[in-house]
Amino acid sequence: MQFSILSESFERMEKTTKRLELTSILVELFKNTPPDVISKIVYLIQGKLRPDFEGIELGVAEKLAIRAISKSSGIPSKKIEQEYQDGGDLGHAASKILEQKTQTTFLVEDITVERVYETLYKIAKLEGARSQDMKMKYISSLLNDANPQESSFILKILLGTLRLGIAENTVMDALAIAFTGSKDNRKFLENAYNVSSDLGKVAETIVAKGIEGINDFHITLFNPIRPMLAERVKSEAEAIEKLGDKFSAEYKLDGERVQIHIKDDAVVLFSRSLENITNYYPDIVENIPKRINSKQVILEAEAVAINENTGEFLPFQELMHRRRKYKIEKAVTQYPISVNLFDVLYYDDTSCLENSYEKRRGILEKITQEDEFVKLIPMTTVQNEIEIEDFLENSINAGCEGLMLKTLDGPYRAGSRGNLWLKLKREYRNELGDSLDLVVIGAFFGKGRRTGRYGTLLLASYNEDMDEFPSICKVGTGFTDEDLDQLYQILSNKVTIKKNPRIISEMEADVWFEPELVIEIVASEITLSPIHKTAFNELRKNAGLALRFPKFTGKIRAEKSAENASTDQEVITLFRGQKKVTQNEAEQY
Ligand code: AMP
Numbered sequence: 001m002q003f004s005i006l007s008e009s010f011e012r013m014e015k016t017t018k019r020l021e022l023t024s025i026l027v028e029l030f031k032n033t034p035p036d037v038i039s040k041i042v043y044l045i046q047g048k049l050r051p052d053f054e055g056i057e058l059g060v061a062e063k064l065a066i067r068a069i070s071k072s073s074g075i076p077s078k079k080i081e082q083e084y085q086d087g088g089d090l091g092h093a094a095s096k097i098l099e100q101k102t103q104t105t106f107l108v109e110d111i112t113v114e115r116v117y118e119t120l121y122k123i124a125k126l127e128g129a130r131s132q133d134m135k136m137k138y139i140s141s142l143l144n145d146a147n148p149q150e151s152s153f154i155l156k157i158l159l160g161t162l163r164l165g166i167a168e169n170t171v172m173d174a175l176a177i178a179f180t181g182s183k184d185n186r187k188f189l190e191n192a193y194n195v196s197s198d199l200g201k202v203a204e205t206i207v208a209k210g211i212e213g214i215n216d217f218h219i220t221l222f223n224p225i226r227p228m229l230a231e232r233v234k235s236e237a238e239a240i241e242k243l244g245d246k247f248s249a250e251y252k253l254d255g256e257r258v259q260i261h262i263k264d265d266a267v268v269l270f271s272r273s274l275e276n277i278t279n280y281y282p283d284i285v286e287n288i289p290k291r292i293n294s295k296q297v298i299l300e301a302e303a304v305a306i307n308e309n310t311g312e313f314l315p316f317q318e319l320m321h322r323r324r325k326y327k328i329e330k331a332v333t334q335y336p337i338s339v340n341l342f343d344v345l346y347y348d349d350t351s352c353l354e355n356s357y358e359k360r361r362g363i364l365e366k367i368t369q370e371d372e373f374v375k376l377i378p379m380t381t382v383q384n385e386i387e388i389e390d391f392l393e394n395s396i397n398a399g400c401e402g403l404m405l406k407t408l409d410g411p412y413r414a415g416s417r418g419n420l421w422l423k424l425k426r427e428y429r430n431e432l433g434d435s436l437d438l439v440v441i442g443a444f445f446g447k448g449r450r451t452g453r454y455g456t457l458l459l460a461s462y463n464e465d466m467d468e469f470p471s472i473c474k475v476g477t478g479f480t481d482e483d484l485d486q487l488y489q490i491l492s493n494k495v496t497i498k499k500n501p502r503i504i505s506e507m508e509a510d511v512w513f514e515p516e517l518v519i520e521i522v523a524s525e526i527t528l529s530p531i532h533k534t535a536f537n538e539l540r541k542n543a544g545l546a547l548r549f550p551k552f553t554g555k556i557r558a559e560k561s562a563e564n565a566s567t568d569q570e571v572i573t574l575f576r577g578q579k580k581v582t583q584n585e586a587e588q589y
Contacts, residue, residue: 001037001113005029006044007150013045013164017466022166026174035207039200040117042171047162049121051198053224053274058124060139060158062090064132068139069094069155088498090159095152098143111145116154123158163502165467171199179206192217194226194415195353197274219351221296222261224270226415230404230423232434234577236385236392239405242419248357249388250379250404251395252423253340254316255304256559258284260339262297265289273561280322283332283373284339291374293367298346301339302377308336311372313399320558341368342377342404345412353412357420360412381408392424401425432523434574436461436547436566437557439469440491440517442499442509446484453488458509459521459550461534462565469515469562470533470544471505472571473523478552486556490517504533515562520555523547526575535568535575545571 009029013022026045033041043049050056066084070077075097083093119142123135139158143151156162169186172193176185192202192214201223205213219225233239239247257272258281267285269278278285281303292299305318321335322328344352344364352360361379368376378395382388382405392403402425410420425434438459446455456476460469479487494513499505503515528539529546536544545568557564 001032001034001041003111003113003116003150004147005032006041006113007153010045010153010162010164011149013166017165019167019170022164023170023174023177026166026171027178030174030178030203035204037113038203038207040113042175042200042203044113044117044157045164045166045171046168046199047157047160047164049117049124051200053197053270053276055276056121056124058120058158058160060123060135062159064136065090065094065139065155065159068136068143069097069151071136072140072143073097073100075100085497089156089161091152091156091161094143094155095148098146098148098151111142111150116142116150120154120157163500165502167464167467168193168199172202175203175206180211185211188214190415191215195219195351196223197226198223219298219346219353221263221298221346222268224259224261224274225298225345225353226274227257227259227272227300228413228415228421229417230421231417231419232573233405233422233424236388236424239388239422239424240385242422243405243407246381246383246408248361248379248406248408249382249391250342250377250406251398251400252402252404252425253302253304253313253377254399254401255302255313255337255340256316256319258301258303258339259345260284260288260297260299260301262289262292262294262299264295271559273559273564279325279328281337282328283337287373288339291369291371293369294347296346296349297344297367299341299364300343300345301341303337303339305335306338311338317555320556323558338372339374340377341374342379343412345414353414356409356411357406358408388424432525432574432578435520435522435553436472436571436574437518437560437564438472438521439515439562439565440487440513440519441469441471441503441505441515442507442512443491444474444510453484454491454511457487457519458505458507459519460503460505460515460565461568461571462563463504463534463568467563468502468504469500469565470536470568471503471507472532472534472545473521473547473550474507475521475547475550475552477550478521478554480554483552483554487519490556504536506531506533518557518560518562518565520553520557521547521550522553523551524549526571526578535572538568538572539575545575 009025012025066077066080069080080097084090087093119138123138126134142154172186172189173183176183176189188211189202259270261268269281271277305314307314318335322331341364344360347363380391395403405422407420440457441460442458443454444456446453456474458474459472461472463470491513494516496512496514499512500515525548526545527548528543530543532544532546534545
């Protein structure tokens with residue numbers, strides 16, 4: 001398949017933000033794609049080579065790309081840098097520069113999607129001393145044969161700056177339309193995606209085997225299942241209203257969610273955002289197969305840092321010491337954990353997703369041999385407010401965040417947040433009701449004690465529909481000196497020359513960041529705001545929502561990606577639920 005077909009589609013997609021238009025460009029592209037290339041196209045349009053959980057990163061630095069452009073165009077790096085500074089996008093700069101070259105080149109060879117993909121894949125896999133030189137060779141060989149438009153997109157993929165704003169749902173809509181003739185069939189694709197987290201594989205299946213093949217899609221060990229999520233409730237009464245007379249209550253532990261795949265002695269661990277985190281937990285890998293009486297199984301657990309002497313649960317931050325590449329053995333002994341199981345998704349060669357919660361918990365109890373390291377999350381069944389309150393009190397005394405409340409007869413709804421699981425947290429008794437997880441998008445330099453660091457951060461929520469990060473508040477309180485140092489270190493690697501187009505803000509920050517880091521914030525109130533952009537125009541024309549008196553809680557949510565941050569819809573729900581918004585006012589919005 002000619003790469004120009006793809007790069008022309010990229011160019012059209014870059015020019016629109018309308019979902020319908022994006023979908024129809026994708027449908028056309030998919031229809032022009034041979035079956036054996038479909039998965040590559042699906043990954044490439046998302047700026048990827050493989051599904052996220054495989055952790056394959058291109059990791060090409062701008063400097064290297066500039067050298068490669070220079071090599072293939074014969075134009076000095078300095079001039080390319082200048083063009084880049086002026087335009088702010090290296091892909092466009094390269095395309096401009098190479099246009100000059102093309103005019104003098106006699107013949108440009110066609111390049112194929114397969115060749116670009118294979119070359120990018122080789123680049124991603126390169127390691128070691130000579131890898132930089134090899135990468136440069138590969139890149140300039142592609143640029144030599146690519147036309148300016150193709151070069152521009154090849155570079156964007158390499159640098160990770162191809163942002164077409166295509167949500168997974170849009171890809172699935174387009175696949176459904178292109179290969180089944182109806183968008184309504186997206187739900188079948190979604191089911192397959194939820195159990196595989198691999199859109200390329202879903203695309204291949206629908207092309208090769210149609211709807212029947214998609215409906216016959218099975219869980220595969222070592223392909224992560226998209227996690228089921230819980231909705232928040234503010235009170236015991238609300239939980240009863242939603243779940244009925246009798247349901248289960250479990251401790252809500254404050255650790256890291258871990259999806260554990262076991263086949264014989266092979267163990268792979270995935271985080272909540274489906275990152276492969278096996279390397280951070282060698283203790284789980286070593287011990288879990290000995291405590292689980294099943295050869296092939298997928299489990300869910302919360303890994304929690306503990307005090308080794310007392311067995312007490314420690315706060316989430318303690319676990320983040322494990323997030324290191326080197327000397328992990330030392331961290332394992334220094335920061336011990338326990339693994340607290342709460343679900344089983346696959347067992348005995350069959351999916352458990354359709355089984356009721358009660359049945360799944362039964363299986364979990366049957367196959368687990370508890371010890372100090374591997375435990376079942378404490379659970380009970382509750383029937384009234386007093387029983388819930390009682391268990392909530394116990395959980396908080398044990399160092400937990402609150403309770404997870406789950407319907408007894410509900411299936412496991414992979415990838416969805418629904419009413420079958422609810423979370424009741426202690427903080428809900430606070431003014432606002434809950435903490436928010438917000439994305440750091442910009443910063444303002446500090447003064448006095450904070451000179452040389454970022455004194456105030458600009459934060460955003462996540463708008464799921466638009467796939468954007470609208471600003472919600474500035475925050476300058478709650479930071480210790482250590483926090484400021486740590487945040488400076490993390491954030492200075494994320495500085496961008498220009499504001500990322502997915503950031504929506506009218507403020508002029510001193511520096512802008514790639515929207516990646518998520519931190520936890522509490523606040524006293526949510527108000528309508530003429531400046532901030534969360535839920536803009538949703539509740540009132542020309543107004544968004546903003547936080548009053550926001551404060552950093554001390555928690556960097558390293559396990560969450562920016563797309564896992566609190567959404568505009570969640571902020572609207574909190575806003576509507578505020579005590580200060582009276583019934584009348586709430587109805588008004
Ligand atoms: P939140 O991050 O506030 O949306 O809460 C959901 C998270 O709570 C899950 O992703 C798990 O990491 C965690 N969790 C703790 N205890 C449980 C439990 N008993 N059942 C399910 N999730 C739990």
